[in-house]
Amino acid sequence: MEKRTFIKKLGLGGLAFPFLSHCIENEDNIIEEGNTETNEDGSCTTTASETAGPFPTKNPSSLQRVDIRADRTGIVLDIEIAILNFNANCEPLENAIVDIWHCDKDGYYSEYGGTGMQQSDFTGEHFLRGRQITDSNGKVAFTSIFPGWYQGRATHIHVHIYNSSGKSLLVTQIAFPEGSNSAVNQVNASSDNGYTKGMSGYTTNSRDNVFSDGVQTEMSNISGSIAEGFSLTHSIVVKA
Numbered sequence: 001m002e003k004r005t006f007i008k009k010l011g012l013g014g015l016a017f018p019f020l021s022h023c024i025e026n027e028d029n030i031i032e033e034g035n036t037e038t039n040e041d042g043s044c045t046t047t048a049s050e051t052a053g054p055f056p057t058k059n060p061s062s063l064q065r066v067d068i069r070a071d072r073t074g075i076v077l078d079i080e081i082a083i084l085n086f087n088a089n090c091e092p093l094e095n096a097i098v099d100i101w102h103c104d105k106d107g108y109y110s111e112y113g114g115t116g117m118q119q120s121d122f123t124g125e126h127f128l129r130g131r132q133i134t135d136s137n138g139k140v141a142f143t144s145i146f147p148g149w150y151q152g153r154a155t156h157i158h159v160h161i162y163n164s165s166g167k168s169l170l171v172t173q174i175a176f177p178e179g180s181n182s183a184v185n186q187v188n189a190s191s192d193n194g195y196t197k198g199m200s201g202y203t204t205n206s207r208d209n210v211f212s213d214g215v216q217t218e219m220s221n222i223s224g225s226i227a228e229g230f231s232l233t234h235s236i237v238v239k240a
Contacts, residue, residue: 036217037086037239044090047217047236050173050210053158054117055109057129060099060160067143068130074105074145075193076229081174083138083161085240092138093240095164100142101129102157105195107150117150133164146187146230148195154208155184161238169238175205175215176222176232183222183230190226 038045057063079100085093103109110125112118128147132140149155157174176184188195188202205211211218217237224230 039086039089044084044086045217045237046086046239047170047172048214049170050218052160052171053173055101055103055112056158056160057099057101058111060129060131063099063126063129064131064133066130066132066141068100068128069143069145070110070125070127072104072127072145073194074148075187075190075195075226077144077146078229078231079142079144079157080231080233081140081159082233082235083134083140084235084237085138086237087239090237092134092136093163093238094134094136094138096134096138096169096238096240097131097162097164097166098134098140099129099131099160099162100157102144102147103150104128105145105148105193107148107197117152146183146195148197149188149202151201152203152209154178154203154205154211156208156210157232159236161236163240169240170236172236173210173218174220174232174234175211175218176220178204183224186226187230193226 036046036048081098083093083096083098084090104127108120108122109118110122110127110129113121113123128144130142132142134140147155147157155176159174160171161169163169178184185199188197188199205215220232220234222230222232
């Protein structure tokens with residue numbers, strides 16, 4: 001899967017985004033969890049907000065890129081996220097700024113040192129972090145690796161969304177489907193690809209301290225295989 005079909009669809013392959021010159025408000029702030037909101041006919045529900053977590057990206061405006069892998073190895077994961085506007089009947093939100101970040105196959109985050117949950121020092125590295133701006137369909141696409149996991153958390157991806165002026169709209173997280181034949185189980189059994197933890201001690205979504213209240217608005221769709229790599233698609237509804 002050297003060439004990603006869904007990235008071609010978005011017109012993002014080889015595209016150099018203009019560097020954002022404006023400042024982003026409260027990039028490192030942790031946003032408290034909030035309730036979702038559903039419109040009158042039930043057709044549009046805002047995505048649950050979550051904390052930014054202990055390892056938010058320190059300078060996301062400098063990481064505007066499609067391929068966020070850097071030197072991290074693992075099973076390829078194509079990520080496609082659609083941002084929808086609750087205040088416009090869930091129409092696509094163009095020119096939104098989307099930051100994502102997640103851990104590597106061993107459960108480590110870049111930009112942070114060996115304290116607390118982070119047991120290795122990656123303060124000078126910026127792997128598995130990236131920013132893009134949504135197209136006319138409200139979409140962004142990234143090339144990454146399938147995240148690993150660490151104690152107390154299910155597999156997840158962090159997302160912070162801003163409007164085109166840099167105002168924070170939502171911090172949320174993306175959950176992964178679970179089950180005996182799920183991609184999570186398949187990947188973590190793939191020691192040939194460097195995933196050595198297996199599923200012993202894994203925290204399921206229902207026991208995760210972030211997802212235990214439900215993942216209805218945060219659950220992604222995963223397709224693919226170990227041999228060909230996986231693709232993740234997910235829609236996030238914000239109030240813009």
